[in-house]
Amino acid sequence: MTKPVTTSVHAPGRFSIAPMLDWTDRHCRYFHRLLTKNTLLYTEMVTTGAIIHGRGDYLAYNQEEHPVSLQLGGSNPLDLAQSAKLAQERGYDEINLNVGCPSDRVQSGKFGACLMAEPMLVADCVKAMQDVVDIPITVKTRIGIDDQDSYEFLQTFIDTVAATGCKDFTLHARKAWLSGLSPKENREIPELNYQRVYDIKQDFPGLFIAINGGVKTLAETESHLTHIDGVMMGREAYHNPYLLSQVDELVYGAEKSTYSRHDYAEMMLPYIDNHIRNGGSLTHIYRHILGLFLGQPGARAWKRYLSEQGHKKGAGVDVVEAALKLVPKV
Numbered sequence: 116m117t118k119p120v121t122t123s124v125h126a127p128g129r130f131s132i133a134p135m136l137d138w139t140d141r142h143c144r145y146f147h148r149l150l151t152k153n154t155l156l157y158t159e160m161v162t163t164g165a166i167i168h169g170r171g172d173y174l175a176y177n178q179e180e181h182p183v184s185l186q187l188g189g190s191n192p193l194d195l196a197q198s199a200k201l202a203q204e205r206g207y208d209e210i211n212l213n214v215g216c217p218s219d220r221v222q223s224g225k226f227g228a229c230l231m232a233e234p235m236l237v238a239d240c241v242k243a244m245q246d247v248v249d250i251p252i253t254v255k256t257r258i259g260i261d262d263q264d265s266y267e268f269l270q271t272f273i274d275t276v277a278a279t280g281c282k283d284f285t286l287h288a289r290k291a292w293l294s295g296l297s298p299k300e301n302r303e304i305p306e307l308n309y310q311r312v313y314d315i316k317q318d319f320p321g322l323f324i325a326i327n328g329g330v331k332t333l334a335e336t337e338s339h340l341t342h343i344d345g346v347m348m349g350r351e352a353y354h355n356p357y358l359l360s361q362v363d364e365l366v367y368g369a370e371k372s373t374y375s376r377h378d379y380a381e382m383m384l385p386y387i388d389n390h391i392r393n394g395g396s397l398t399h400i401y402r403h404i405l406g407l408f409l410g411q412p413g414a415r416a417w418k419r420y421l422s423e424q425g426h427k428k429g430a431g432v433d434v435v436e437a438a439l440k441l442v443p444k445v
Contacts, residue, residue, distance in 0.1 A: 126344065127182055127209070127251075128283065128325055130336065130366045131155035132359075133349040134186040134211070134255075142390070143403040144180045147352070149382050150359035153367040156183045160213045162226075163189035166198045174205045184209035186255070188216070190226045190236060192243035199244040199252070210244055212237070214256040217291035217298060228291040231260045231268075234275035242279045253283035255327070255347075258311050259290035266311060273315060277322060285347050286312045288328040313342040333358060333365050340366070354406045376407050377444055384432045391431050401425035401435065413442035 132139065132147060134157035144156045158176065165173045166187075176183055185207045189195045199210045214237055216227035230237050237254070244252045254276060258269050273284060289305040307329050316324040325345030330336060336346045346366075352359055357376055363369035374382075387400055401421045408414040420438040424430055 126323070128155045128253075128285070128323065128345040128347075129153075129340070130362050131184075131285075131325065131345065131347045132157060132352045133327055133347050134158060134160055134213075135349060135353065136160055136216075138350075138353055140399075140403075141176050141180070142386075142400045143353070144183065145177045145386055146379075146383060146400075146403050147356065147359055148177075148180055149379055150356060151362045153363050153369065154359065155209075156180055157211060158183070158185050160186045160188045160216060161198075163187060163191065163194035163198045166201060167194060174202060174207075176205075176207075178206075181206075182208040184211045184253070186211040186213055188213045188226045190230060190233075190240060192239050195240050196243040196247045200247045203248040203250050207250065209251045209253055210248065211253045211255055211285075212240060212244075214254055215287050215291070217257075217260075217293055228257050228260055229293055231256060231272055231291075232263060234272045237272075238276050238279050241276055241281050245280060251283060252281055253285070254281060255285040255287070257287050257289060257291045258308060261290075261293055264290040266314065269311065269315065270318065273319060273322070277319065282321070283323040283325075284315075285325040285327055285345070286315065288312050288326055309339070309342075316343045333361055336366065353403075355409045356404070356406055357409065375445065376411065377439060377442070380404065380407060380435065380439055384435060387435060388432050397430040397434060398426045404435075408442050411442065411445065416441040 132154060136159050139157060139159050147154065147156060161173045185202045187195060187198055187210060189198070202210055213227055214230045241252050241254065288307050288309050288311065292305065309326065312324065312326045323344045325347050326339050326343050327347035327349065330339070330346055330348045331351040339346045360372045360374065364371045383404060387397065390400060391397065405418050405421060408417050417438050420441055421434065424434045
């Protein structure tokens with residue numbers, strides 16, 4: 116019988132929201148932070164090239180987002196070290212190296228899941244970052260790639276990277292097919308193997324091991340936490356964000372939230388207004404709150420109104436207020 120793990124309830128990463136490209140931007144993270152104070156939030160994956168050579172500010176975030184982790188994509192130790200140093204200067208709480216994304220574009224840049232085949236390079240990358248920053252360097256990976264999907268392969272990868280002193284790994288409990296499947300298919304077709312992640316925790320008891328992949332409820336989260344140290348939830352947190360309002364109570368032992376869905380929507384209004392006053396658009400934000408009333412009376416009207424009106428020129432908080440009137444208060 117597996118013994119429950121004894122990770123501190125307040126450990127960073129006990130519950131986190133997965134980095135999702137084009138989804139978990141700073142507006143999404145601000146909204147999620149309203150719903151949960153303790154959850155570890157991740158940026159979308161940002162490449163070292165964008166940070167070092169890009170014209171935009173790829174490290175921008177809201178101070179309210181803490182604790183927040185920057186997920187980096189890259190395989191050049193010097194570039195990763197430079198990016199990590201810049202991120203620490205900006206106040207990020209953690210740096211996470213992406214060794215899990217299977218897309219062709221990512222592979223062409225030699226980062227993401229294809230790096231699982233080069234554990235020594237990953238170790239060099241982690242060590243280079245550790246040498247220049249004081250904040251934790253963590254790794255998010257798969258449980259295997261293509262035909263390299265044995266337990267021994269994963270064990271060797273973890274052992275090699277952990278030898279640098281890296282103590283924190285998030286394992287997406289599916290292997291990745293580097294060719295033949297799209298990124299979307301790689302999230303659904305390879306079979307989930309939660310037991311393999313549990314076994315890694317048993318074999319590396321001194322490491323913080325979090326699980327990712329297919330987690331849709333907080334009941335599933337609580338079940339996983341009897342085997343491993345942390346749970347990372349992906350798209351369910353985006354499509355059904357209100358469930359995050361229960362995380363602080365159920366996962367972190369905080370007091371139960373007394374705020375309603377309407378309350379959280381109204382909390383977003385000053386943020387939306389400030390964003391628009393500074394030259395932003397409602398289109399940057401409203402998509403992140405579409406799922407707030409999922410399963411509730413009026414949810415369809417809420418989504419329809421925001422979708423039809425939110426992209427129009429001059430759309431502001433009045434659009435969100437009007438959409439709210441279409442949803443009965445419970």
